[in-house]
Amino acid sequence: MEQIKKLLFIFVLILVSSAQELSAQISPTNVQELMSYFESHIQSLDPIEGVYDVNIEQWGENAYQEFPSETTNLTMLVYKNVNGEFKVFKNDQVTIKKIGNTSVYNYNLFWKGSNVTDSKRFVLKESTFFDVKYSIPDRQLRYDMGRNYQAGFKVHFKCSFIKIYPTVDMYINDIEDENIKNPKEWSGTGFALNNGYVVTNYHVIENAKSISIKGIKGDFTPKYNATIIATDKYNDLALLQISDNNFKGFGSIPYNVKTSVSDVGEDVFVLGYPLTSTMGDEIKLTTGVISSKTGFQGDVSLYQISAPIQPGNSGGPLFDSKGNLIGIVNAKHKDAENVGYAIKTSYLKNLIESSISNSILPNNNQIAGQPLTGKVKNLKNYVFMIICSK
Template identity: 65%
Template sequence: MKKIIFLTFTVLIAVISNAQIMPTSKVELQIYYKDNILKLDPIEGIYDVAVNQWGENAFTRFPGESTELDPVMIYKDKNGSFKWYGNDQVTIKKVSSNVYNFNVFYSGSNVTGTTRFILKEGRFFEAPTSIPDRQLRYDMGRNYQAGFQVHFDYTFSKTYPSEEMYYRAKEEEHRVAIENNTPKQWSGTGFALNDGYIVTNYHVIDGAKSISIQGVKGNFDTHYAVTIVGCDKNNDLALLKISDSNFTGFGPIPYAISNTTSEVGEDVFVLGYPLTSTMGDEIKLTTGIISSRTGFQGDVALYQISAPIQPGNSGGPLFDKKGNVIGIVSAKHSGAENVGYAIKTMYLRNLVESCANASIIPTNNTISTLALTGKVKKEKSFVFFINCSK
């Protein structure tokens, strides 16, 4: 019986392999993926495919076999249909955002088998199928036994375009958008160190010809001019200093800058000025936990946090439950809910020591015993609204 299963599988694959080729070559299709990466439907791409096949009748299940197929290329043709390259027997139809139907046409019996699957994370799906009874009768002829069934479990894993390619394409799209549509003014968040120094993200001040801050000692009527002291582009950090002659100092800073790495599960909170055009100018508080000690694609310089962040939070402080600064908010994950990233303070220390003096780093926490409301009341006067312009 095992031999019959294998022969049936061979018939199926043979039909697939002899289908008409569209488009004209694999190279052409790979170039299409690369050149249109952000326009592709999530299902499109090149997949590694494993197939587990087995047979059964009313009495027993027969030993199965697992097979690795050659890489499979799925694309959307000019008629809007999703095709398996070189295979007219299989078509895929989109049902909703990540739900598809996997259709296999059996020419011998003129029957189409359909199974529904969910595309997970834009990269994985499983499509279990069974050869219809009429096709088995056609394939096996006199060897066919009533009630005999043959099943296949396809497992697809996308290898191209890679996640890194999608990420880089998004970065390039963002860069081009900035070049073409960069506003004359934009904003972010920063926070105080000693002696008039301020921390923010590099991407907040990148390209700015004029930078000023508001919110010193809670005063938003006064703007202070600042200059760039040093930058760490790789870790998205910038160190600024108030250069305004009217500046008289921040006063005693109530928080310390942590010199240790925090653990997964620790409570955290964020202060900043997100989306001020629609959310208003008042400082905003969000809370969450450290979800991971590494960030996007395992970046060890970042924490992953669950505290919600938005554009405008960039450069703001990430506090632990004692009110110490443990990170600098840098980005959110556009493809996930409440997934943000913050740069660990050890990288801020490296920047400070390379272009200023370690003495500017606050080391005395005077608010650790206060409730969250008390911590926010004290610390918000040291978190600033940063104005940038070209």
């Protein structure tokens, strides 16, 4: 009996020594290096990779009786090495092989004394847990026990693996963080100029592989493709043109583009499509005043305004109280309440004159005498949602 217990203890030690680190296509030298790698590459890891809490039940038997089982807990760390093989850190006895692009794997144990490889197949469930059952090969028992070997003697193991790192929350949070940092689709605001041209911010369309426009004439059902005609990265401006055979024109644009500088204290209002995922597709109105003729750190190309703006407002129009377009919203001050910035329209005029030959700036204000509600009702048909994707 003592001989059996000693043998079981030896094989548990083998498993413990094989379960101390992990990696993912690197050559790890320590646990911390592997843990850091897992955290920073969480979305590129194979589902099998991770840190496992392992419960091992082991027992022996011979031809006459089964000996009481013993249970051991240990930590095992699985990684993919530079050769693409799944290994257990600091141990050459265990390798894991994935079967195609499935959740099925082979758990391979190499017994050095007898030069025998035993393979057991398992299914990784929910990318989190799996079970493996195996027995020590007879040849290995003969090798280890020598003269003490008894015919018919067997040693069995039942191992239950539960992944404890990376956690499910880490995978979810990493996906959410990645979507925030590198969204596949995003939106901003733009507005109409003559001849099918649309203005927005450069940062709205930056890195976009496709650009479409919704909300023309207040209709959000169709989307119209747009192409980039000119950009001014320094002043955060982009000039687009609708390039869609289904586009029938904007009609008569009811506002004038005023390029002279407005005064501090003038009433202004902003129209746009901020935070559409939570605030919806309906156009949003905010009001305020011109707080300064210069923007962040005294930038003379910007107005500072008190009208609240949010992500998604970028590229939207800034109107004065008469309905003249005087600026293009492009930023907010993250450390101050109701401090936003808008690019002066004189910089838009410069971009247009340097890139196309004909004048496309609207110059017929048809809404000057209307109340704010009337202005918004007319203007919303010429303020659009800009949809960008990679």
